[in-house]
Amino acid sequence: MGLRSRNAASRTRGGMTLIEVAVAVAILGVLAAIAVPNLAEWSRHQRLKDGARSVGDLLLLARTEAIRTGRRQIVFFGRPGSTDPGGNPVEANGAWVPVLALDDGAAAGSNCLIEGGEDIEGLRPLEGLAWGVTEATGPVPTDAGNGAFAPSPWDGGTFADSGGTAVNWVMFGPDGLPVTFDGAGGVCGALSPSGGGGGALYLTDGERDYAIVLSPIGSVRVHLWNPSTGAWSS
Secondary structure, three states: OOHHHHHHHHHHHHOOOHHHHHHHHHHHHHHHHHHHHHHHHHHHHHHHHHHHHHHHHHHHHHHHHHHHHOOEEEEEEOOOOOEOOOOOEOEEOOEEOOEEEEEEEOOOOOOOOOOOOOOEEEOOOOOOOEEOOOOOOOOOOOOOOOOOOOOOOOOOEOOEOOOOOEOOEEEEOOOOOEEOEOOHHHOOOOEOOOOOOOEEEEEEOOOOEEEEEEOOOOOEEEEEEEOOOOEEOO
């Protein structure tokens, strides 16, 4: 074999040519261009799913603590600037949170206000997520809230007091049943009947919608809107 033939064979066995490298890089670039947006979309949808579960878990925690301690537990929720009946901002550790659970004490001393020294569990702000819906055209059929289903701008809840006025809170009594209240006079005001606090919270990432439904007996179920069927998952 001549020297030129041996050099060619050596290059072939030794690795890729510049043209092959360029083709491989181009293919990788195309795959990355396809994969990165899909990965970002998957990550956003996963945050939404996790956020909906976290909201549901907080509702269940408040109910469990009410039964365990025999003390009223109140869940406040809403957009930045949301307040309790006394005008106190929905804050945990000095920062706004989208939803928090408050140990408001025994009925005799409960005032339904966020005050210093009270036990508070709050969720950190849900990045890229917002209260309300983007695609859903109606509430979950099992949503027992008598507040309006009112897409953006909206605090995302269908909870309302006995008079039908929308409120951004719900209370769990010592029996674990949810009730709503009107907050009249900067305190609890009139409470709805035991088990009268059913409703839902709606959460979106701008493409998908989730509903966290609290039943009148205190159970929690998470639903996903299916655009292809135009209905919520069961």
